[in-house]
Amino acid sequence: MLQSSINASGNSSIYRPVYYRIHDQEDERKLHALIKNNPDILIYDTIYTQLTELIRLQHPTQRPDASATAILISEHAGKDLKSYGVWVYYPWSKKLVHLLDEEEFVFVRTSRNIYKITPEEIQILRNKKIGIIGLSVGQSIALTLATERTCGELRLADFDEIELSNMNRIKVGVAELGLNKAIVAARQIAELDPFIDVKCFTSGVNAQNINSFFTEDGKLDILVEECDGIDIKILSRIKAKSLGIPVIMDTNDKGMLDVERFDLEPERPIFHGKVPELEAYSEEELTDKLRTLTIPEKIEYLARIIGFENLSPAMLRSVSEMNKTIVGWPQLASAVTLGGAMITDVSRKILLQQFSVSGRFFVDFDELVQEDKNTIK
Known part of the structure; x- marks a missing residue:
C-alpha cells in the first residue's frame, strides 16, 4: 500500500494523494472529517460506471445488458457501493474521487493494452x-x-x-x-x-x-x-x-x-x-x-x-x-x-x-x- 503524506511546507510541494478506504472505520471517520472541514471539496463518484466496465471485462463473451450488469455488480461489490474501492483526495486541487482499488483499477486501465502487452x-x-x-x-x-x-x-x-x-x-x-x-x-x-x-x-x-x-x-x-x-x-x-x-x-x-x-x-x-x-x-x-x-x-x-x-x-x-x-x-x-x-x-x-x-x-x-x-x- 502506498504511503501518503501532506507536506507542511506549503501546497506547492504536495504531490501525493491521500487514500481513504472507508470499509475501515478509522478511514471513514477521517474522510467524514475531511469533507466537513473543507466544504469547497469537489466530489466525483463514478464507481458504478467503473464497476460496469469491470464486469464487462470480466465477462467478455456474455455482453450483459443493464439489468444483468446491475445484478452482477451487486453480487461483486455488495449493496453499499459508497464503501467499495477507495476514495482518493488530491490536496492541490481539492478533488475527492471514488475509484476502484488498485488491483481492479490497474486491471481495467490496462485492459486496452492487451495483447500488445500481455x-x-x-x-x-x-x-x-x-x-x-x-x-x-x-x-x-x-x-x-x-x-x-x-x-x-x-x-x-x-x-x-x-x-x-x-x-x-x-x-x-x-x-x-x-x-x-x-x-x-x-x-x-x-x-x-x-x-x-x-x-x-x-x-x-x-x-x-x-x-x-x-x-x-x-x-x-x-x-x-x-x-x-x-x-x-x-x-x-x-x-x-x-x-x-x-x-x-x-x-x-x-x-x-x-x-x-x-x-x-x-x-x-x-x-x-x-x-x-x-x-x-x-x-x-x-x-x-x-x-x-x-x-x-x-x-x-x-x-x-x-x-x-x-x-x-x-x-x-x-x-x-x-x-x-x-x-x-x-x-x-x-x-x-x-x-x-x-x-x-x-x-x-x-x-x-x-x-x-x-x-x-x-x-x-x-x-x-x-x-x-x-x-x-
Whole structure:
C-alpha cells in the first residue's frame, strides 16, 4: 500500500494523494472529517460506471445488458457501493474521487493494452522502477510512461520551476507557473493513476542525493537522462554504469535516441566512447573537474557527445545564435512528444528483455516524410 503524506511546507510541494478506504472505520471517520472541514471539496463518484466496465471485462463473451450488469455488480461489490474501492483526495486541487482499488483499477486501465502487452508482461512492468532526470523534455516521457503503465515507480528529478517560455512544449496550465517541474509532472501522474508510486527530487540530482535517487527503496531499472547540465549528464552515467543500469536519452532533434546498456555491457564506455578521458577520474575528481568547466568547455563536451554533424540545420543555427538572439536551447512540442513515445517504447522492450543493444538511433521526420517519398499512386 502506498504511503501518503501532506507536506507542511506549503501546497506547492504536495504531490501525493491521500487514500481513504472507508470499509475501515478509522478511514471513514477521517474522510467524514475531511469533507466537513473543507466544504469547497469537489466530489466525483463514478464507481458504478467503473464497476460496469469491470464486469464487462470480466465477462467478455456474455455482453450483459443493464439489468444483468446491475445484478452482477451487486453480487461483486455488495449493496453499499459508497464503501467499495477507495476514495482518493488530491490536496492541490481539492478533488475527492471514488475509484476502484488498485488491483481492479490497474486491471481495467490496462485492459486496452492487451495483447500488445500481455497480462503477464503488465505484471512484470508493475515492479519496475524508472528514474528521469530533467522534467522539461522529461515531462512528456514521464506522462507517456505512466499512461502506458510501463513501470510501477517513477523517480523525477528537477530543480527548475515552470516558466512561461516552457509552455511551448510542457503540458501545463498557466496556474502552474512557478511550480517545480517535477512536482507538476507528479501531480499529473497522480491524477491519471494514483497507484503509480512517484518520488520527486526537487533539488535535482546532485552529489548529496545521487545514491538515494539511484538505489533507495530498490535500484533503478532504467535511467532516462534529459538534463541540461553537462556535469550531471556525465556524473549520472558514471553512476548508472557502476550500478549496471541502462541509460536512455532523447536529444530532441532529428529524433535522435541514445541507448547505453550498462546492464549487459558493464565495461561499455559512456556516451559510446566519445569522451573516454572522463572515465579515468575518480568520482570526487570528476565532480571537481565538472564543477569548474567554463561555458566554452561545456559546449565542447556537448559537441563531442552529440556531434554537430547529427544536428538539424535549424538546430545548428540556434546554437550559433545562443546568447545572441536567443537565451535557451530550443525544443518543440512535436519533438518532445516524439521523444516520449520513443523512450517509452524502448523502455518497455528493455524491461521485458525484448531489446538488448546499445547505440544511437534516429527517427528523423525530415528524412522519413518528404514530398518526393510519397509512394501512394
